[in-house]
Amino acid sequence: MIKDVKEIYEKVEEFIDTDKEVKLQGWIRNHRKQKEFGFIDFFDGTYFKSVQVVYDNKIKNFDDIQKYHVGSSISVVGKVIKSPAKGQLFELSASEIVLEGDCPEDYPIQPKRHTREFLREQAYLRPRTNLFQAVFKVRSIAAYAIHKYFQERNYVYVHTPLFTANDGEGAGEMFQVTTMDLKNIPFNKEKQVDFSKDFFGKKVGLTVTGQLEAEAFALAYKKVYTFGPTFRAENSNTKVHASEFWMIEPEIAFCDLDGVMDIEEEMLKYVVSYVLEHCSEEMKFLDQFVEKGLIAKLEKLINSKFTRITHEEVIKILKEADVKWEFTPEYGEDIAKEHEKYITEYFDGPVFIKDWPKDIKAFYMKQNSDGKTVAAVDLEVPGAGELMGGSQREESYDKLVKRMQELNMSDEGLEWYINLRKFGGCTHSGFGMGFERLLIYLTGVDNIRDVIPFPRTPGNCEY
Amino acid sequence: MIKDVKEIYEKVEEFIDTDKEVKLQGWIRNHRKQKEFGFIDFFDGTYFKSVQVVYDNKIKNFDDIQKYHVGSSISVVGKVIKSPAKGQLFELSASEIVLEGDCPEDYPIQPKRHTREFLREQAYLRPRTNLFQAVFKVRSIAAYAIHKYFQERNYVYVHTPLFTANDGEGAGEMFQVTTMDLKNIPFNKEKQVDFSKDFFGKKVGLTVTGQLEAEAFALAYKKVYTFGPTFRAENSNTKVHASEFWMIEPEIAFCDLDGVMDIEEEMLKYVVSYVLEHCSEEMKFLDQFVEKGLIAKLEKLINSKFTRITHEEVIKILKEADVKWEFTPEYGEDIAKEHEKYITEYFDGPVFIKDWPKDIKAFYMKQNSDGKTVAAVDLEVPGAGELMGGSQREESYDKLVKRMQELNMSDEGLEWYINLRKFGGCTHSGFGMGFERLLIYLTGVDNIRDVIPFPRTPGNCEY
Numbered sequence: 064m065i066k067d068v069k070e071i072y073e074k075v076e077e078f079i080d081t082d083k084e085v086k087l088q089g090w091i092r093n094h095r096k097q098k099e100f101g102f103i104d105f106f107d108g109t110y111f112k113s114v115q116v117v118y119d120n121k122i123k124n125f126d127d128i129q130k131y132h133v134g135s136s137i138s139v140v141g142k143v144i145k146s147p148a149k150g151q152l153f154e155l156s157a158s159e160i161v162l163e164g165d166c167p168e169d170y171p172i173q174p175k176r177h178t179r180e181f182l183r184e185q186a187y188l189r190p191r192t193n194l195f196q197a198v199f200k201v202r203s204i205a206a207y208a209i210h211k212y213f214q215e216r217n218y219v220y221v222h223t224p225l226f227t228a229n230d231g232e233g234a235g236e237m238f239q240v241t242t243m244d245l246k247n248i249p250f251n252k253e254k255q256v257d258f259s260k261d262f263f264g265k266k267v268g269l270t271v272t273g274q275l276e277a278e279a280f281a282l283a284y285k286k287v288y289t290f291g292p293t294f295r296a297e298n299s300n301t302k303v304h305a306s307e308f309w310m311i312e313p314e315i316a317f318c319d320l321d322g323v324m325d326i327e328e329e330m331l332k333y334v335v336s337y338v339l340e341h342c343s344e345e346m347k348f349l350d351q352f353v354e355k356g357l358i359a360k361l362e363k364l365i366n367s368k369f370t371r372i373t374h375e376e377v378i379k380i381l382k383e384a385d386v387k388w389e390f391t392p393e394y395g396e397d398i399a400k401e402h403e404k405y406i407t408e409y410f411d412g413p414v415f416i417k418d419w420p421k422d423i424k425a426f427y428m429k430q431n432s433d434g435k436t437v438a439a440v441d442l443e444v445p446g447a448g449e450l451m452g453g454s455q456r457e458e459s460y461d462k463l464v465k466r467m468q469e470l471n472m473s474d475e476g477l478e479w480y481i482n483l484r485k486f487g488g489c490t491h492s493g494f495g496m497g498f499e500r501l502l503i504y505l506t507g508v509d510n511i512r513d514v515i516p517f518p519r520t521p522g523n524c525e526y
Numbered sequence: 527m528i529k530d531v532k533e534i535y536e537k538v539e540e541f542i543d544t545d546k547e548v549k550l551q552g553w554i555r556n557h558r559k560q561k562e563f564g565f566i567d568f569f570d571g572t573y574f575k576s577v578q579v580v581y582d583n584k585i586k587n588f589d590d591i592q593k594y595h596v597g598s599s600i601s602v603v604g605k606v607i608k609s610p611a612k613g614q615l616f617e618l619s620a621s622e623i624v625l626e627g628d629c630p631e632d633y634p635i636q637p638k639r640h641t642r643e644f645l646r647e648q649a650y651l652r653p654r655t656n657l658f659q660a661v662f663k664v665r666s667i668a669a670y671a672i673h674k675y676f677q678e679r680n681y682v683y684v685h686t687p688l689f690t691a692n693d694g695e696g697a698g699e700m701f702q703v704t705t706m707d708l709k710n711i712p713f714n715k716e717k718q719v720d721f722s723k724d725f726f727g728k729k730v731g732l733t734v735t736g737q738l739e740a741e742a743f744a745l746a747y748k749k750v751y752t753f754g755p756t757f758r759a760e761n762s763n764t765k766v767h768a769s770e771f772w773m774i775e776p777e778i779a780f781c782d783l784d785g786v787m788d789i790e791e792e793m794l795k796y797v798v799s800y801v802l803e804h805c806s807e808e809m810k811f812l813d814q815f816v817e818k819g820l821i822a823k824l825e826k827l828i829n830s831k832f833t834r835i836t837h838e839e840v841i842k843i844l845k846e847a848d849v850k851w852e853f854t855p856e857y858g859e860d861i862a863k864e865h866e867k868y869i870t871e872y873f874d875g876p877v878f879i880k881d882w883p884k885d886i887k888a889f890y891m892k893q894n895s896d897g898k899t900v901a902a903v904d905l906e907v908p909g910a911g912e913l914m915g916g917s918q919r920e921e922s923y924d925k926l927v928k929r930m931q932e933l934n935m936s937d938e939g940l941e942w943y944i945n946l947r948k949f950g951g952c953t954h955s956g957f958g959m960g961f962e963r964l965l966i967y968l969t970g971v972d973n974i975r976d977v978i979p980f981p982r983t984p985g986n987c988e989y
Contacts, residue, residue, distance in 0.1 A: 065780075067748070069680055088780040089748070090950050108747035108779075109680055136745075136779075136952040163780075164921065164951035172949075187739075187942045188949065190746035199743070203683040210673050217532060217572055220666040224980040225688075225755055226770055228987045238725070240701050240732070242759045245711050245719045256708045262701070262759060262769070263987040269703070276650075276980055276989060280662070282599075283653035284571035285530070285552070292688055292755065296705045296725060306725070307689055316571075316599075317528075317551040317626075458627065479650045479989055486635075486651065487553050488627035489599040517687040517739055524691045524726040526739060526942055 067109035071143060071153075078143035079153050087114065087139045087155065088163070090191065093174040096129050103131075104174070105139065105155070111196060111344035115146065115154040122157060133174055134166030134191075179513055186517050186526055194352070197345035198506050198514055201338055205505060206498070208337035209290060209311055212330050218286040218313065223273030225292065228265050229476045236296040237268035238306075269294040274312050274493060275427075275480050278456060281314035281491055282483055288313040290498075298521050302510045305499065307519045314493035320429075320438045320455045321371075323492040324415050327442055327451050328369045331413075335361050338505055354507025360446055361505070367412040374398075374419045374436070377406055384409075395420045395435075400448065407445040414443045426466050427480075429455040440494075447504035453494025460484035530572035534606060534616075541606035542616050550577065550602045550618065551626070553654065556637040559592050566594075567637070568602065568618070574659060574807035578609065578617040585620060596637055597629030597654075642976055649980050649989055657816070660808035661969050661977055664801055668968060669961070671800035672753060672774055675793050681749040681776065686736030688755065691728050692939045699759040700731035701769075732757040737775050737956060738890075738943050741919060744777035744954055745946055751776040753961075761984050765973045768962065769982040777956035783892075783901045783918045784834075786955040787878050790905055790914050791832045794876075798824050801968055817970025823909055824968070830875040837861075837882045837899070840869055847872075858883045858898075863911060870908040877906045889929050890943075892918040903957075910967035916957025923947035 066085045071078055078085065089107030103116040116139050118128060131137065141157035148154065171185050172192060182189040189195040213220065226240060242262040243249065251257040258266045273289040280287045289312040297304065313326065339346055339361060350357040381392035381402050390399040398406075398416075406414050417440040418431060428437035438455035457463045463484055467474060474481060502514040512518040517526045529548045534541060541548060552570030562583045569576040579602050581591060594600065604620035611617065634648050635655060645652040652658040676683065689703060705725040706712065714720040721729045736752040743750045752775040760767065776789065802809055802824055813820040844855035844865050853862040861869075861879075869877050880903040881894060891900035901918035920926045926947055930937060937944060965977040975981040980989045 067680070088952070090745075108682075109749070134950045136950040163953070164947075166950045167948065170949050187742040187946065188746075190743055196746065199684070200682060200747075202685070203677075206683050206685075207673055207677045210670055214666075214670045217530070219571075219663060220669050221662070221979055222665070222669075222755075222772060224770060224982055224987075224989070226982045226987050227989075229989075236705075238703050238705060239708070240703055241708070242699075242701060243708075245702070245704070245706075245708070246713075248708050248711060250709075262761070262984060263982070264985045265987060267987050279650040279989075280653055280979065282553075283651075283659065284663075286572070292685075298725070307687060309685060483650065484627070485630065486633050487597045487599040487629040489551070490626070516684055516743065519687055519689045519726070521725060522727045524687075524689050524728060524730050526687070526690075526692075526742075 068105075068107045068112075068114055069110040071114065072110050072112060075143065075153055080144055082142070084140055084142060084158070085155075087116075089136065091131060091133055091135050091137060091166075092191075094131060094133055101129055103137075103139075103160075105137075106196075108196070111193075111200065111342075111348065115148065115151060116141065116157050116160070117154050118157040118160060122160065124160070127162070128160050131160075131162055132166045132168055132170065134170040134172060136163040136166075137161060138163055179510070183512055183518075190516070193348060194508075195513075197342075197348050198502070198508055199516060200345050201342050201349075201506055202502055202514060204341045205334055205338050205502065206290070208334040208341075209330075209498075211337070212333045213286075213288045213313065216286065218288045219280065219284040221273075221277055221280045221287045221289050222291060223270070223276040223289045223312075225270050225294075226263070226267050227270045228263070228267050229270075229275065235271045237271060238294050238296045240267050240269060271295060272312065272495065273310070274314065274495065275477075277312050277314040277493065278480070278491065279483060281316045281493070282487065282489070285316045286313075287315075300521055303500070303503070305511045305515060305518055305520055308511070308515065309498035310495055311498060312493060312495045314491065316489055316491045318492045319490055320417060320440055320453075320492060323453045323455070323494055324369070324371060324417075324440060327415075327453065327494055328413075331442075331444075331450070332365050334501070335505070336365055349507050357507045364413065364444065369413040369415055369442070370410040371415045371417065372410075374416055377402070377416050380409060381405065395422070397423050403443045403448050407443050412445065416441050416443060424454070426470055426472060427454075427456050427463065429457045430462055430466065438492075444504065447500065450500055450504065451494050451496045453492065455490065455492040458484055458488045458490055460488070531568075531570045531575075531577055532573040534577065535573050535575060538606065538616055543607055545605070547603055547605060547621070548618075550579075552599065554594060554596050554598050554600060554629075555654075557594060557596055564592055566600075566602075566623075568600075569659075571659070574656075574663065574805075574811065578611065578614060579604065579620050579623070580617050581620040581623060585623065587623070590625070591623050594623075594625055595629045595631055595633065597633040597635060599626040599629075600624060601626055642973065646975055646981075653979070656811060657971075658976075660805075660811050661965070661971055662979060663808050664805050664812075664969050665965055665977060667804045668797055668801050668965060669753070671797040671804075672793075672961075674800070675796045676749075676751045676776065679749065681751045682743065682747040684736075684740055684743045684750050684752050685754060686733070686739040686752045686775075688733050688757075689726070689730050690733045691726070691730050692733075692738065698734045700734060701757050701759045703730050703732060734758060735775065735958065736773070737777065737958065738940075740775050740777040740956065741943070741954065742946060744779045744956070745950065745952070748779045749776075750778075763984055766963070766966070767983070768974045768978060769984065771974070771978065772961035773958055774961060775956060775958045777954065779952055779954045781955045782953055783880060783903055783916075783955060786916045786918070786957055787832070787834060787880075787903055790878075790916065790957055791876075794905075794907075794913070795828050797964070798968070799828055812969050812971075820970045827876065827907070832876040832878055832905070833873040834878045834880060835873075837879055840865070840879050843872060844868065858885070860886050866906045866911050870906050875908065879904050879906060887917070889933055889935060890917075890919050890926065892920045893925055893929065901955075907967065910963065913963055913967065914957050914959045916955065918953065918955040921947055921951045921953055923951070
């Protein structure tokens with residue numbers, strides 16, 4: 064009977080030292096050969112830990128098996144027995160080993176430490192390594208935890224569009240999408256590109272946020288969320304920027320800024336707990352080899368109460384701090400990485416910073432009665448920096464229109480968004496979380512290129 | 527205490543005819559006014575059914591309330607009482623009704639039948655109608671069911687990239703992505719567009735499938751699936767084509783064609799059952815107003831055994847049928863819609879058609895030993911047509927390379943894909959399902975524009 068390695072690990076008592084034969088199918092991660100024995104470090108991707116397969120010279124094709132290379136795919140029939148080796152409960156005593164697919168000796172993934180830079184170039188093979196097996200499994204489980212959290216609370220999952228003609232979102236630079244022949248771009252009488260000849264009959268790009276469309280759905284379903292790809296055409300080559308990444312954008316009607324902080328805190332704790340529970344082997348590995356103390360960091364988060372404080376109070380604390388800042392903290396201005404770090408250390412835990420100066424925040428945020436700030440909130444998490452950004456949305460038609468005028472924003476293509484305030488608008492709030500930022504925090508891996516299966520960055524679009 | 531309408535419906539015994547006051551927040555779908563009474567058809571998006579809110583002239587702002595328009599958002603405080611009206615168990619007797627957000631009389635969504643064409647133009651408001659409340663809730667629940675099915679079976683969810691430089695997938699026309707100034711496209715010495723000056727340093731488009739990258743991950747995790755957006759730049763204006771849509775693409779190592787059919791059948795039945803269970807009110811509505819017999823159709827699917835038959839056998843049946851075909855069925859050729867329909871009626875249920883002529887199928891499909899066919903399978907479902915397409919993938923390096931040469935395909939950018947056959951390759955299979963095609967089947971709504979929140983089609987990119 065064909066079994067997954069996962070099943071053997073989870074129900075080992077049912078197999079160990081019985082007469083049951085099992086058949087496994089997977090790959091050779093390492094192969095140690097002795098004169099009369101062989102040991103294969105075997106994995107099949109269904110479980111983080113591998114299985115030691117032991118064979119001896121009584122097996123029929125002993126000489127052939129000894130030639131099987133690292134990376135080859137094999138089928139193994141055998142019995143699960145108590146292992147005499149240290150550190151493992153069982154091993155598989157093989158009665159049959161069949162080569163399914165060979166692998167040459169120049170296979171790039173050898174049983175040794177490869178640099179992450181090297182493995183990035185082998186993106187199609189790197190999930191076969193321990194590190195990336197762990198990272199991309201965490202990615203999958205965290206994605207599911209997010210869906211589970213929202214679905215179990217009756218949120219409606221909305222697929223907001225990726226093609227957009229909206230220019231006014233202002234969240235970042237956009238990629239253009241076209242089917243025009245770049246060798247023969249059509250021009251109109253005014254010598255401008257004639258987008259009426261393009262696929263959509265207008266200028267279209269790839270979205271930088273699904274929030275605006277999510278708001279429309281929140282005003283129909285009360286609670287919604289998006290979870291999909293987002294794009295940025297910024298030419299930044301940093302550890303935290305990618306051109307294509309995934310975002311989660313919940314949006315809730317009849318919810319104010321405090322309500323959205325409640326949701327952010329509860330959701331983050333839920334997802335972290337879910338990953339710790341469902342990726343325990345992966346997390347142990349990441350804790351041991353990538354970020355010492357990773358699990359303790361995450362468990363502390365789950366048990367902490369998040370602080371809520373205004374931007375003004377934060378600046379006061381920063382100004383009073385006995386620290387020589389690289390960037391001087393100022394009322395009315397954004398805060399720097401060093402400030403974020405100080406504040407989370409000051410409160411020894413996650414901090415919601417709310418009520419930001421309106422001039423450094425987006426046009427759609429609710430204007431507070433002080434005339435200076437907006438009901439925006441950033442969540443700062445120790446070891447992660449800003450993990451989520453949210454706000455109450457301006458629900459007043461007149462205030463929203465006035466703010467857009469102040470910012471010299473055109474309402475073209477956004478009339479519908481403004482109209483949401485006219486047609487039964489209400490208090491509503493939402494937030495955005497970059498999925499990869501969460502993964503960096505969860506895995507301890509510090510480069511966004513290593514938490515995306517096939518990352519896209521300026522100058523890089525392989526596979 | 528603030529409650530969702532969903533909670534009232536699900537725990538009505540806890541509220542009905544008690545002293546408990548509840549507070550609801552939502553929108554006026556309809557408002558009937560009498561001299562001393564008023565009846566508000568109230569919904570909040572958390573449950574498909576609305577609540578009848580009753581108020582009388584003892585309420586303090588009676589005259590104001592009578593002026594509240596359809597579409598306005600309100601808060602209502604009141605008690606749940608047995609309803610004297612037919613067809614509803616309870617109603618809400620209001621002690622307080624507060625206007626949260628007004629709505630003018632020219633609000634496009636009035637309590638009458640609007641055409642779907644009209645509502646399509648009001649895409650940001652249409653989820654407030656019964657029809658689209660139902661459709662987009664089914665969309666959300668079906669999406670979750672798909673994740674649940676695969677996650678509970680230990681599949682790894684992979685986010686395959688949307689930007690791709692692969693040209694050779696051949697599944698459809700691609701959108702180009704660029705950050706170059708279209709007014710000043712750079713050319714090289716050969717007078718070709720100089721893509722080295724573009725964002726990624728090469729020509730890049732939007733993917734038409736995540737399958738190839740999913741294969742790489744299947745050979746590391748055994749079982750994986752993708753669920754993400756896909757694009758087609760085809761200029762087709764039909765009821766079933768959109769430029770941006772979502773696809774599910776599972777990929778399984780050590781799985782042959784029969785194995786993949788098992789998975790397709792089990793998954794489809796799971797998702798259909800899940801939607802019937804978790805969207806019962808929505809499905810009743812769709813059954814009544816969109817497709818008579820919808821629920822019976824779906825229940826029949828769940829209880830049917832799917833037929834498995836070769837393409838050759840299908841052609842034989844079609845040729846022997848006493849039918850005057852518009853398109854004559856031929857061995858070696860594709861089958862037409864009329865043939866699909868006949869075959870599912872012939873077997874009175876879903877039919878897997880397998881072993882297709884290789885010349886009408888993709889390069890990566892496993893070549894059968896007859897030299898003529900490939901191990902491909904299409905699932906034909908009564909009332910849906912082709913719902914999924916899958917295949918065993920060619921695992922032989924030599925056969926794959928030879929097939930690509932026969933088809934004059936360049937291996938540029940696909941070397942890694944071919945290499946998967948060299949580095950521990952194995953029998954593996956997968957399939958693709960267009961999510962919107964499933965939704966058309968599940969909801970009975972026959973136009974893809976009506977199952978996508980903000981659809982994109984040639985000439986259409988609103989919102």
